[in-house]
Amino acid sequence: MNEPSDNKPRLIEIDAESAGQRVDNFLFTRLKGVPKSHVYRILRTGEVRINGGRCQAPRKLEEGDVVRVPPVRTAQREETSAPVGLLRGRLESAIAYEDDDFLVIDKPAGMAVHGGSGVSYGVIEGLRALRPRAKFLELVHRLDRDTSGLLLVAKKRSALNALHALFRDDHAVRKVYVALLAGVWARKQLSVDAPLKKNVLQSGERIVKVARDGKPALTEFRRLRKYATATLVEARLYTGRTHQIRVHAQSMGHPIACDERYGEDAANQAFRRSGLRRLFLHAAELSFIHPRTGQPFTIKAPLAAELQNYLDTLTA
Structure with missing residues (x-):
């Protein structure tokens, strides 16, 4: 593979890991910061070539192909x-x-x-x-x-x-989060099976709501500890929808502490006054079968220091 310079095209030889991709998707990953419209323009005008010949966006790359990438200015280089x-x-x-x-x-x-x-x-x-x-x-x-x-x-x-194949299987990856809910949650455990739908407000803000015509979403909540005005829970995701835990917690009447989008203003103000400065949601555990070795793989992350320090100030 020839090394790039600022004003010369790059010649990139496709290896086994890059084979099978569409040429446009390959360029998106190589030309970070370049607008997609510009990537498609250099494809249309023939500035991108494969093995010396013009190519179209859907063309699948094969191992050993040599892709000519023209010099482009990218925001990434400047930043x-x-x-x-x-x-x-x-x-x-x-x-x-x-x-x-x-x-x-x-x-x-x-x-x-x-x-x-x-x-x-x-x-x-x-x-x-x-x-x-x-x-x-x-x-x-x-x-x-x-x-x-x-x-x-x-x-x-x-x-x-x-x-990606593992994450598409609702039972192949164990995804566990720790969250602090507003209020005292009386239950010890609850599975929330509520479909979720994305909505875009006039302001452009994206928000997710429980809706009958939404995508299936399942979260299992388990209480870890009760405090005077809050409840620490473990949340296990069986699906991976946008803002899933946050919306399902809101649907139970106990939104996550300091959730500015789905929480309650009064509760959030009280959390901030008592020292919490961020959303209390932490991805604590991932477990799956390692795709290459076939062996079980589990990794855990303790609570971020600022979250643990905040818990230490609470009273039961």
């Missing part, structure tokens, strides 16, 4: 120093596990998993900047920006495909 400078220490110290197939980040709250929606970069852009020689780094799943805890990043396309 690379920002994620390196701001995220290097946080990301390096947040890697909880790594092998040849994937790594697991114990993501801090407040850090987006990827750029977009007003955020110039996130975990995945930071990792790519920290590891410029890595051929492949892709998110397996997502966490809300304000949620802390375990996040999977694939290091090979084969691992990404295998892990």
